[in-house]
Amino acid sequence: MSIPGGSGAAAAIREWQVFLGPRYRRFQGIGGSGAVVAALAGDGLTIPLLLALGASPALATVIGVLPSAFSSAQLGVPWLLRRFDGNLRGVTLIILAIGETRGFILGALTLAAWVGLIPNGLAIVAIGAVMSLGGAATTIGGTNLLAWYGAILADPERRFVAPRVMGMTLGLGSVLLLPVALLVQLFLPSVGVRIYAIVFLISGIAGVIEISVLRQLTKPGRVQVARSAAHVEGGPISSPPSPHLQPFLRSITVAAFGAGFGPYLSIYSISVLHLPPSFAILLSAISSASSLVSATVVGGLLARGSASRTLRVSFLMRGSSMLLGLAAFPQNPLAGLIICVVTVLAAAGASAGTLSSNERLMRLSPGPDLIRAQGRFVAGSAAGITAGQMANAAILAVLPLGYPAFAILFAVSGLTRYVTAARVEVSDTWSSSTRVYRDEDLRKP
Numbered sequence: 001m002s003i004p005g006g007s008g009a010a011a012a013i014r015e016w017q018v019f020l021g022p023r024y025r026r027f028q029g030i031g032g033s034g035a036v037v038a039a040l041a042g043d044g045l046t047i048p049l050l051l052a053l054g055a056s057p058a059l060a061t062v063i064g065v066l067p068s069a070f071s072s073a074q075l076g077v078p079w080l081l082r083r084f085d086g087n088l089r090g091v092t093l094i095i096l097a098i099g100e101t102r103g104f105i106l107g108a109l110t111l112a113a114w115v116g117l118i119p120n121g122l123a124i125v126a127i128g129a130v131m132s133l134g135g136a137a138t139t140i141g142g143t144n145l146l147a148w149y150g151a152i153l154a155d156p157e158r159r160f161v162a163p164r165v166m167g168m169t170l171g172l173g174s175v176l177l178l179p180v181a182l183l184v185q186l187f188l189p190s191v192g193v194r195i196y197a198i199v200f201l202i203s204g205i206a207g208v209i210e211i212s213v214l215r216q217l218t219k220p221g222r223v224q225v226a227r228s229a230a231h232v233e234g235g236p237i238s239s240p241p242s243p244h245l246q247p248f249l250r251s252i253t254v255a256a257f258g259a260g261f262g263p264y265l266s267i268y269s270i271s272v273l274h275l276p277p278s279f280a281i282l283l284s285a286i287s288s289a290s291s292l293v294s295a296t297v298v299g300g301l302l303a304r305g306s307a308s309r310t311l312r313v314s315f316l317m318r319g320s321s322m323l324l325g326l327a328a329f330p331q332n333p334l335a336g337l338i339i340c341v342v343t344v345l346a347a348a349g350a351s352a353g354t355l356s357s358n359e360r361l362m363r364l365s366p367g368p369d370l371i372r373a374q375g376r377f378v379a380g381s382a383a384g385i386t387a388g389q390m391a392n393a394a395i396l397a398v399l400p401l402g403y404p405a406f407a408i409l410f411a412v413s414g415l416t417r418y419v420t421a422a423r424v425e426v427s428d429t430w431s432s433s434t435r436v437y438r439d440e441d442l443r444k445p
Helices: 008-019 022-040 043-052 057-083 088-100 102-115 120-152 155-171 173-191 194-214 245-261 265-271 277-304 307-327 335-364 369-398 403-423
Strands: none
Touching: 008 022, 008 155, 008 277, 022 088, 022 120, 022 155, 022 173, 022 194, 022 277, 043 057, 043 120, 043 173, 043 194, 043 265, 043 277, 057 088, 057 120, 057 265, 057 369, 088 102, 088 120, 088 194, 102 120, 102 194, 120 155, 120 335, 120 369, 155 277, 155 335, 173 194, 173 277, 245 307, 245 335, 245 369, 245 403, 265 277, 265 335, 277 307, 277 335, 307 335, 307 403, 335 369, 369 403
């Protein structure tokens, strides 16, 4: 297949036109259904729901970090592949079936709390447990999907397809969250938390559709991961790890700490600026739209150039967004608008960072070594985010709930990203593509 060339907005539009054609219908289905789950069963809705059920901002922050903490189970994927004879397809489908259908359970718990079948406190704990298991399963399964794409697509096509699937998942939620924000604003006073249950049910249905589409993808073959060296049938194909891999993983862990230390803008908006829950959901919609635009631009850039330099820019964007948040103090009449700008910068930087960090990981880890490197990558991210958000929650629990506490979070999160951007290793030029990922190494004949 010929991938459109060129650069700039015109090239990005041509590339999306190709991706949205009939050749990639299944990948479109994965991205679209995944977007519904991410938007309707993610933090954009669960955090306002937890606050509505009576959770404190500190407790909501802790619950928000649990999916990231549990995603460190990615380290166990090599063991699972050895246990199930390299069946990457089966392992991924089972994990995603757990994560992407969590909306059904979230909806049932919400209804149970509404009718008084369970007390709100128990509902909060149960929702936290479901988000921990389901959110972690989504992260792990999504990471495995990248290896699956690498096994069934030639490298130029993988670089073309994977960022756009992720871009759809990150971005299409804006189309959904805007009407959801209006529904919550209109019906929450009269309907109560039942409105959340309806939305969760829709996300569960979307998760079933996603699993159905995934089953139609080309099988990736048997991916064998040895205890000490990755190999495929016929002999070992392991290569020495890149000297750039460990510094890259360290930078990701430090940046993840900064991300975890950053406050939930939805909590800040509701608890400090005293804006309605619908505004918090609107922020998620703005975030999703910004992610889509960023993914469109960055996806084309990564197909032709440096992932490490793009990653550095993403750190700078996210750091700047947090420092700008300091200007959104309650006495500022433009505080709500500033938070919207913060959301745009943070989401665009996060989208660029997600795409570029995953792409750099694949370029630094050839063949089945990718499976092991992915475990270290996700575990490092989980450790950093967990440490950051636990410190975040501790500050919110100890200090009086107000602007000073959140100002500390904004400042530390922003400065951490700046330090990471200054120290991260980058390629010599923007046109450098590091090294080509060898998709044929991943497959077992």
